[in-house]
Amino acid sequence: MSGRSVVRLICGALFCTALFAAPLIFVATAGAQQPDAAKPDAPKTDAPKTDASKPSDTPASAGGAPAAAPAPASAPDLKTKLGRAPKDIPLVDPCKSTHQPSYCNVKD
Amino acid sequence: MSKTEPPSRSDRLSRVLSYLVAITTILGIPVGLYGYYSSQQANRVNRTFDFYKDFRSDTLQKDFSLLVEQWNAKAADVEALLEKNDEAGLGQLVTSLLQSDEAQTALAQLVLFFDETYSCVDKALCDNNAAFALLKNPADQIFYMYGSYLTTVRQHNPNYATGILKVRGLSKSWSLL
Numbered sequence: 088m089s090g091r092s093v094v095r096l097i098c099g100a101l102f103c104t105a106l107f108a109a110p111l112i113f114v115a116t117a118g119a120q121q122p123d124a125a126k127p128d129a130p131k132t133d134a135p136k137t138d139a140s141k142p143s144d145t146p147a148s149a150g151g152a153p154a155a156a157p158a159p160a161s162a163p164d165l166k167t168k169l170g171r172a173p174k175d176i177p178l179v180d181p182c183k184s185t186h187q188p189s190y191c192n193v194k195d
Numbered sequence: 196m197s198k199t200e201p202p203s204r205s206d207r208l209s210r211v212l213s214y215l216v217a218i219t220t221i222l223g224i225p226v227g228l229y230g231y232y233s234s235q236q237a238n239r240v241n242r243t244f245d246f247y248k249d250f251r252s253d254t255l256q257k258d259f260s261l262l263v264e265q266w267n268a269k270a271a272d273v274e275a276l277l278e279k280n281d282e283a284g285l286g287q288l289v290t291s292l293l294q295s296d297e298a299q300t301a302l303a304q305l306v307l308f309f310d311e312t313y314s315c316v317d318k319a320l321c322d323n324n325a326a327f328a329l330l331k332n333p334a335d336q337i338f339y340m341y342g343s344y345l346t347t348v349r350q351h352n353p354n355y356a357t358g359i360l361k362v363r364g365l366s367k368s369w370s371l372l
Binding site for chain 1: 205208209212213215216219220223227256259260263264266267270273274277278279280282285336338339340342343345346357360361364
């Protein structure tokens with residue numbers, strides 16, 4: 088085998104490696120550049136927005152049911168992905184009632 | 196009969212290099228394709244998350260909160276109507292909640308938002324599973340509260356609030372990526 092063939096093979100191998108490594112590098116770079124917010128389960132380290140100063144936003148203020156009592160500010164498991172407390176939950180869910188209205192079964 | 200000569204060193208090197216090229220090619224194509232589709236998938240998820248961020252923006256949260264607050268203010272009435280199995284009464288109550296311009300605007304904004312979201316998912320520009328995880332629950336909540344009104348309007352205009360119904364009907368799909 089001539090020296091030229093060896094050089095050609097090496098160049099071919101390098102070319103193939105570069106060709107197929109490029110998408111991998113691209114994906115790895117794109118993954119590394121994703122903001123933390125795009126990873127919903129990533130814990131936030133900065134101070135989250137608390138809605139404790141807005142009692143009117145909590146369902147309890149509107150309906151007063153105990154199930155919708157405002158979450159304690161120190162309960163991190165109740166924070167949603169953007170650091171907000173889960174507020175604005177309908178107190179009555181007709182579709183989970185024993186007398187379910189017919190519209191609950193409407194499918195598009 | 197001639198004797199076959201043992202392969203020379205350069206022949207062996209040539210063969211090894213040939214194998215390397217073949218292996219790189221065979222492995223490289225699927226890996227490259229996987230990388231390409233992964234990046235496409237990541238873009239779809241990001242786009243869906245942008246919709247979720249829009250939903251969590253102050254404007255839409257204000258609209259959503261208004262609708263929930265109005266509903267919660269009538270929680271006792273709703274329970275009473277449900278106990279009596281009075282669907283017509285519930286429909287009237289919901290319609291009365293939507294009499295104000297503010298409430299109408301809030302519902303219209305949310306309907307438009309979910310129409311856009313579902314359009315994105317339907318055209319495969321957004322990720323089905325991310326939409327399912329992030330936006331199905333809010334769509335469900337809106338429908339639980341104002342479903343009687345939405346279905347009434349849909350009897351005359353079948354395209355109204357299709358996004359809300361479609362998003363609440365999303366299911367998790369299996370994906371390699």
